[in-house]
Amino acid sequence: MKRQLLSLVCTVLSLTAFGQSYVSISDINYVSAPDLAACDDTSAYLGQTIITRGVVVTPGNVSEVSSGSVTGGARPFIFIQDTAVGGQSTPFAGIEVMGVYSSSTGALQVPATFTQALPGDIVEVKGVVGEYNGSNQLSLADANSFSIVTVTTDPIVSDTITVGDLNDAQFVNNLNTGEGYEGAFVTLTNVTVTSVIPFSGNRVSFNIADANGNSLNVSDRFLAQKMTSWSTVNTNSPQTQGSFAPPVPGTFYTSISGVVRHDANGCTGDNGRGYEINPFAASHYDIGYAPPYIANFERDPAVPTSNQDAEVTCSITDFDGSVDSVAIAWSAIDTQQVQNFTVVPMTLITGTTDEYIFEIPKQNDGTLVRYYLYSEDNDGNASYYPSTPINQAVPNVDFYTVRDNGLTIPDIQFTFNSNGASTLNAQTVTVTGIVTASTKIGDLGYLYLQDETATAWAGIWCVGIGLNSYYRDEEVTITGTVEEYYGMTRLNVISSNKTGNKSIITPTIIDPSDSASYANFGWEPFESMFVRFEDPQAGKLYVSQTNLGFGDYAVSNSANAPVYNSARVLAGRQATTAYSSLNVQLVTDTSYANLDGEMNYTPIVVNDTMSFDAIEGVLYYGFSNFRLLPRNNMDFINPSVTLDSISVASSPIGLDEWASSNLKVYPNPAQNWVQLESAGEGIWTISTILGETVAQSSTAGSLRLETADWSVGTYVARFSSAKGAGTVVLMIQH
Secondary structure: OHHHHHHHHHHHHHHHHHOOOEOOHHHHHOOOHHHHHOOOOOOOOOOOEEEEEEEEOOOOOOEOOEOOOEOOOEOOEEEEEEHHHOOEOOOOOEEEEEOOEEOOOOOEEOOOOHHHOOOOEEEEEEEEEEEEOOEEEEEEOOOOOEEEEEEOOOOOEOEEEOHHHOEOOOOOEOHHHHHHHOOOEEEEEEEEEEEEEEEOOOEEEEEEEOOOOOEEEEOOOEHHHOOOOOEOOOOOOOOOEOOOOOOOOOOEEEEEEEEEEEEOOHHHOOOOOEEEEEOOOHHHEEEEEOOOEEEEEEEEOOOOOOOOOEEEEEEEEOOOOOEEEEEEEEEOOOOOOHHHOEEEEOEEOOOOOOEEEEEEOOOOOOOEEEEEEEEEEOOOOEEEEOOOOOOOOOOOOEEEEOOOOOOOHHHHHOOOOOOOOOOOOOOEEEEEEEEEEOOOOOOOOOEEEEOOOOOOOOEEEEEEOOOOOOOOOEEEEEEEEEEEEOOEEEEEEEEEEEEEEEOOOOOEEEOOOOHHHHHOOOOHHHOOOEEEEOOOOOOOEEEEEOOOOOOEEEEEOOOOOOHHHOEEEEOOOEEOOEEOOOOOOEEOOHHHHOOOOOOOOOOEEOOOOOEEOEEEEEEEEEOOEEEEEOOOHHHEEOOOOOOOOOOOOOOOOOOOHHHHHHEEEEOOOEOOEEEEEEOOOEEEEEEEOOOOEEEEEEEOOEEEEEOOOOOOEEEEEEEEOOOOEEEEEEEEOO
């Protein structure tokens, strides 16, 4: 009776306060069994502004989602439950509330009281019913849309369910039984960690499975699952850094609790991971037992030469017992099966109790070396580095390629990791590539380089300092730190310079309807590369999805293709989570003219009558999806709609045609020596950029110079002969 009266009071107060109808959370969420059976989980109130009340389940000060578009840098949220059920979780009674509203100036702001809300508070919300990746959300309508009105003494109690109620063994969402728990506070019992998924450099999620193999992702939207490398963004957070220690595959949890969100997949479309659980307190992780914990892994040097051993070190601890054995398995034979690797015990470093070392012997230039670490505790529980999913027959491997002349972009991008993370993450590297997109007026606004000799794993996104002087087609040498940004590998640049060479990159052709490759990360080798969406049958491309949210639309070989047979395109947005061009007119909404960066041309909203011969641009990955970033309007080939013509300034470096076909200088950059090749006899003169001659020699066609004593910097190599003359810019690095 108390809860029924409370619900009635809430309704009356809402009518009084806002002069409009009250809708319960249960009514917002409810979807009939026939609709769920037909794969329709859409709220009947989607898109409507409603008033509701709910009991706060998750504290407002523990959400941790950063956002550069929100004043203060965080996008806080809470989960609330229908007042009719009080603190007890029941089907369809829970919903997520995003604590952001648009101010009169257009800035996104957070009500002062939102992050102060505590479990048991009864709050009143005026918001727009929305959906993100299949999960219902309420977004605040205005500055007065959120208030704490009273407090309930009912305890907040989770509902114990099974993983199978939510997903099957392939993470496909089980709508019939799972949809009612979307937004709910639940507890899962007796689950095992199957894989751990580090991403974005300082974040981690992990997958669990029950005894029947049904699988679920444990995600990190709350402070409870933020690691020590995470600096908190919630203004009312009780901590300045995270404190979560990620588990290892094989860890057994007696129980895990948290709130359920939906990441649509299966018959509901998209490429998400089904339902997921988000713990919001340290007490929500009840560990039964765990294998050894391998941490602080280092390889020195990260990219060895043929004269260097590779020193591998790590620390290993076991919180519920002792470490029994530690070994490394490795191979320098790229055709050797992992199960046949050489296995050698690692050595405990003298004076330590948990630090181990092994030196992989030096190998020839170009050798691919693969390895993994293995540890077992006194109870027989095993763990691996890199993390290996439980029950996977063959361990995952780490690797490096021996490079006497420095690593290449494919060395950074190529990975055996299922999440696409670079094996050189957090390492400082130097690479050379051709500019495919620049920061110049009329271009994408961001610098991308591509290795002209590679057909895959060849592109890299560059951020940081000193990137505004480079033009498309120029060859540039970059030194920077490898980062993983929401699944996108990039270089945070420390220094850079032009080599003086130029080249033109031909786009790699991708079929936008190739859903099988897309869904299985088959496009990962083309991340950051210059690509071309094109129908392999030479047909037209059409806008198949006009608005997928957050600026994305999709194209495919047919106008009515579903999202899973389409490829995303993003334009008109530049924010901390969107890095597309402001020189592309085709967007999902005219609001982007002045939102998330001011567009440089009048926006045109896409519709399903538009067609193109092809679309070019850079392939970007983020928020679980690949998307094409056209650099400007000219990347739309033969569009059916008239677009403004846009030009991009060209490089002042000229292509010396005779030199490009008759002269070769390698390696460039050079370290200890440089080889000069010419078509016939002549004289090479090497000078500094100030004109000081450092070497001069005649040649019959091939000349090798020792450069170990030369200063690091830029040199000009000039060749003259009776047949012709040319100049090549030479870089020296030590």
